[in-house]
Amino acid sequence: MNITNIGGRSCTIYADDTPSVLLIQPADKREAETLDKEIAHIKSLTVMSFVFAAFEISDWNSELSPWEAPPVFGKEPFGKGADSTLAYIEETLIPNLQERFSLNSDIPVVLGGYSLAGLFALWSGYTSDRFTAIAAASPSVWFQGWSEFTDNHSPAPNRIYLSLGKKEERTRNNVMAAVGDNIRRQYDKLKTQGVDVALDWNEGNHFTEPEIRTAKGFAWCIDTKFI
Numbered sequence: 001m002n003i004t005n006i007g008g009r010s011c012t013i014y015a016d017d018t019p020s021v022l023l024i025q026p027a028d029k030r031e032a033e034t035l036d037k038e039i040a041h042i043k044s045l046t047v048m049s050f051v052f053a054a055f056e057i058s059d060w061n062s063e064l065s066p067w068e069a070p071p072v073f074g075k076e077p078f079g080k081g082a083d084s085t086l087a088y089i090e091e092t093l094i095p096n097l098q099e100r101f102s103l104n105s106d107i108p109v110v111l112g113g114y115s116l117a118g119l120f121a122l123w124s125g126y127t128s129d130r131f132t133a134i135a136a137a138s139p140s141v142w143f144q145g146w147s148e149f150t151d152n153h154s155p156a157p158n159r160i161y162l163s164l165g166k167k168e169e170r171t172r173n174n175v176m177a178a179v180g181d182n183i184r185r186q187y188d189k190l191k192t193q194g195v196d197v198a199l200d201w202n203e204g205n206h207f208t209e210p211e212i213r214t215a216k217g218f219a220w221c222i223d224t225k226f227i
Contacts, residue, residue, distance in 0.1 A: 001013065001014045001035070001036060001039065006053075006055070006092065006093055006096050006097075007088060007092035007093065007096070009055045009056050009088070009093075010055070010056040011053055011054065011055045011056070011093070012027070012032060012035050012053070012054045013051070013052065013053050013054075013097075014035075014039050014051070014052040015050075015051045015052075015101055016049035016050055016051070017049065018049055019049045019050050019051045019101065019103065019107075020048055020049050020050065020107075020108075020222075021048060021049075021050045021051075021107065021108045021109075021110060021132075021222050022050065022051050022053070022094070022097060022103060022107050022108070022109045022110070023042075023050050023051065023052045023053070023110050023112065023218050023222070024053050024054075024055070024089060024093065024094070024109065024110070024111050024112070025052070025053070025054045025055075025111075025112050025113055025117070025214065025218075026054070026055060026057045026063070026064060026085065026113050026117040026120060026121075027054040027055070027056065027057060027113075027117070028056070028057050028058075028060055029056070031054070031114065031210070031211070032054065032056065034210075034211040035054055035211070037211050037212075038211035038212070038214055038215045039052055039215075041211070041212055041215035041216070041219075042215045042218050042219050045215065045216065045219035046219045046222055046223070048222045050222065051097060051101055051103065052218075053093065053097055055088070055089075055093060057085075057117070059079070059081070060116060061076050061077070061078050061079060061116070062078070062079030062080075062081040063079075063081040063082070063084070063085050064081070064082060064085065064113075064116045064117055064119070064120040065078040065079050065080055065081060065082055065116070065120075065143075066080065066082040066083075066119075066120070066123045066127075066143075066149075067080045067082075067145065068080050069143060069144040069145070070144070072142070072176060073176075078143075082120055082123055082124075085120065086124050086127065086128060089111070089124075089130075090128065090130050094109065094130070108132035108133070108222075109130060109131050109132055110131065110132060110133045110134070110135060110218060110221045110222060111124055111125070111131045111133075111134055111135070112134065112135030112136070112137065112161075112214060112217050112218050112221070113135075113136065113137070113139075113214070114137045114138055114210045114213065114214045115137075115138055115139070115140055115206065115210070116139075116140045116143075118135075118136035118137050118138060118139030118140065119136070119139045119140040119141060119143055119146070121134050121135065121136050121139070122134055122136045122139055122141075122155075122160070122186075123149075125155040125156060125157045125160065126149070126150070126153045126154070126155045126156070128156065129156040131156070131157050132157055132159070132221075133157050133158075133159040133160065133161070133221035133222075134155070134157050134159075134160045134161065134221070135161045135214065135217030135218045135220070135221045136160065136161060136162050136163070136217065137161075137163045137210065137213040137214040137216070137217045138163060138164055138165060138168065138202075138206055138210065138213060139162065139183070140179070141179055141182040141183050141186055142176045142177075142178045142179040142182055146182065147182055147185060147186075150186060150189060151189070154193055155190070155193070155195060157195075158194070158195055158196055159195070159196045159197075159221060160190055160195055160196070160197045160198075161197075161198050161200070161216075161217040161220045161221055162183055162186065162187055162197065162198065162199045162200070163198075163199070163200040163201070163202055163213055163216065163217060164179065164180065164183050164199075164200075164201060164202070165201075165202050165203070165204045165205050165206055165208055165213075166201050166202065166203060166204070167204060167205040167206075168180065168205055168206050169181070170205075183199065184199070187199040198220055200213075200216065200217075200220075
């Protein structure tokens with residue numbers, strides 16, 4: 001695993017020999033501290049060879065939000081920086097990684113993330129046709145306007161992983177408490193759209209082993225039957 005700068009962002013990269021798939025994840029500084037554990041867990045769950053690239057997110061609420069929304073905890077609202085972040089992935093990160101590791105232009109690309117980064121990954125699947133699969137671990141599907149968005153759009157990837165902690169919907173915050181019903185609704189909607197979708201329920205709350213949950217999502221997405 002090494003850390004490099006790509007397009008002005010710090011990126012943590014791991015690469016197998018002759019990789020078969022490219023895994024991409026937005027990560028903040030806290031998540032960066034557990035990426036080695038996440039990568040090790042992915043490797044324990046799959047025999048697929050891969051390149052893994054996690055790029056740094058410095059303004060979580062802005063860079064990963066598809067549109068503006070009021071705060072649900074604290075005083076910081078959500079911005080609308082997801083378009084710029086997606087453009088960075090498509091126009092800068094992926095081409096750089098393809099050149100750096102001599103990857104085929106048609107290599108499968110899986111975008112994954114945790115929490116708001118999981119929502120960003122889902123939104124990207126609805127917005128772009130660049131991704132083969134999406135791994136959304138404990139995604140923030142309580143986000144204002146998200147259910148309405150998914151009701152009116154269809155995702156490009158035909159393989160999507162969803163997960164949630166069993167205690168996540170047991171919160172006093174009324175907005176965030178909708179996460180359970182919303183993810184069940186999302187799962188059902190994706191099934192009716194013919195998507196190969198999984199909904200994995202994990203022990204614990206939102207803060208329980210995020211790196212393990214994210215690793216499980218990536219591993220499911222690169223199952224050999226799919227790739």
